[in-house]
Amino acid sequence: MQKPDRYAVFGHPIGHSKSPRIHALFAEQTGHNIHYAAQDVPGIQFDAAVSEFVSSGGKGLNCTVPLKQLAFQRADRRSERAERSRAVNTLTVRDDGMLDGDNTDGIGLIRDLTTHLGIGLRGSSILLLGAGGASRGIIGPLLAECPARLVIANRTPEKAIQLGNEFSRFGPINACSFNELTRHRFDLVINATAASLHNQLPPLPDGLLAPGACCYDLAYANEPTAFLLWGQRQNAARSVDGIGMLVEQAAEAFFIWRGVRPETRPVIELLNAERRCKWQS
Numbered sequence: 001m002q003k004p005d006r007y008a009v010f011g012h013p014i015g016h017s018k019s020p021r022i023h024a025l026f027a028e029q030t031g032h033n034i035h036y037a038a039q040d041v042p043g044i045q046f047d048a049a050v051s052e053f054v055s056s057g058g059k060g061l062n063c064t065v066p067l068k069q070l071a072f073q074r075a076d077r078r079s080e081r082a083e084r085s086r087a088v089n090t091l092t093v094r095d096d097g098m099l100d101g102d103n104t105d106g107i108g109l110i111r112d113l114t115t116h117l118g119i120g121l122r123g124s125s126i127l128l129l130g131a132g133g134a135s136r137g138i139i140g141p142l143l144a145e146c147p148a149r150l151v152i153a154n155r156t157p158e159k160a161i162q163l164g165n166e167f168s169r170f171g172p173i174n175a176c177s178f179n180e181l182t183r184h185r186f187d188l189v190i191n192a193t194a195a196s197l198h199n200q201l202p203p204l205p206d207g208l209l210a211p212g213a214c215c216y217d218l219a220y221a222n223e224p225t226a227f228l229l230w231g232q233r234q235n236a237a238r239s240v241d242g243i244g245m246l247v248e249q250a251a252e253a254f255f256i257w258r259g260v261r262p263e264t265r266p267v268i269e270l271l272n273a274e275r276r277c278k279w280q281s
């Protein structure tokens, strides 16, 4: 049998990554002969690890925290969505050894929200918590769905204002601090802060949610995050984590590399079934 084409995800830490499992399921489903590994790569070793991967015949890389900006810099060519988010999560090794950089996070989120969760974004009021790299990657795709408004709130308001200014030509966007968040009710609240990773919660006022609202945490875990528990306490119609986005961004990377779009729903269902606590409503 022919040797499998090699792919990997680089990140730090990377121990609990679900990407190798997701890509193995995609490969099985589509009959593609690939091997996909997780490799712990601190930022300082990123360039050397990429060079070694390319020279040993690797075909494609995913890059996760904290490497997406480094991957952006390393790419020889970048897609428009990568340029806009100034971050790259998918590198493709071309035949001449050059690297194409893309960012599939935004499309992954939009597909999860619209296809799997059935959330209509057109005309909706969206609140985005956080103004770091994770937010930067999803603002363009969210505005492309034509919401009535997108508000970015951040602990350091200056960073939210800067992002708001940068993306204002793409749609109706405002920025503020958490304690200024009293004027509107939102249909969708997305947590893109790093707070969940430390089991913390941004200081959110009560009464933010419109009837039927959804709380969506980009982070995922076996237990509900502090933000999702907040959503439940605030009577959100749904509180969901980012496992669907994770599978969807992986499917888009698989499509870039292999030219085939795997079916995502059975993979999401399987990962959810495998989780210790099934708490999504």
Ligand code: ATR
Binding pocket: 065, 129, 130, 131, 132, 133, 134, 135, 154, 155, 156, 159, 192, 193, 194, 195, 200, 201, 202, 203
């Ligand atoms: P990433 O690139 O993964 O988004 P980041 O650039 O460090 O990571 O951004 C993390 C985001 O989470 C920032 O918006 C940060 O707020 P500040 O800009 O004020 O630092 C936010 N964040 C981190 N911990 C938080 C906490 N405990 N409460 C609220 N916001 C938090």
